Amino acid sequence: MSETPQRADYRHFQPITTRWHDNDIYGHVNNVTYYSFFDSAVNTYLIEQGGLDIHDGEVVGFVVSSSCDYFASIAYPDLIEIGMRIGKLGNSSVQYELAVFRAGETEACAAGRFVHVFVDRTSNQPVPIPAQLRQAMERLLV
Numbered sequence: 001m002s003e004t005p006q007r008a009d010y011r012h013f014q015p016i017t018t019r020w021h022d023n024d025i026y027g028h029v030n031n032v033t034y035y036s037f038f039d040s041a042v043n044t045y046l047i048e049q050g051g052l053d054i055h056d057g058e059v060v061g062f063v064v065s066s067s068c069d070y071f072a073s074i075a076y077p078d079l080i081e082i083g084m085r086i087g088k089l090g091n092s093s094v095q096y097e098l099a100v101f102r103a104g105e106t107e108a109c110a111a112g113r114f115v116h117v118f119v120d121r122t123s124n125q126p127v128p129i130p131a132q133l134r135q136a137m138e139r140l141l142v
Contacts, residue, residue: 010083050136068112
């Protein structure tokens with residue numbers, strides 16, 4: 001990634017609370033924790049805006065690919081927001097583009113992406129993204 005992503009580049013923001021145990025021995029949030037932030041932000045959006053039923057729904061989303069670039073450190077007790085947008089929306093898959101912002105700041109501290117493939121919970125075979133989820137995703141499409 002060549003330029004630091006800006007807040008204006010994203011369509012939705014999910015607040016996340018950093019936790020004491022997110023900090024590593026170097027005093028900043030460990031790199032693997034950013035993936036947890038991304039996963040929590042996306043799933044919160046899908047549950048609240050798209051009606052995803054994570055417990056009993058027939059369809060589940062599997063992460064099949066992910067990456068993250070880091071620009072500035074964050075540390076507990078920073079208040080952060082995950083900027084969200086969708087770069088690609090297919091029949092059964094979606095690519096989320098995400099960024100970590102300190103609350104109120106315009107430049108991202110990190111930016112990443114991950115791909116969900118939606119599958120039938122029982123067979124684990126890809127299925128079309130359900131209409132209600134797709135409508136929620138379309139609102140984030142760039």
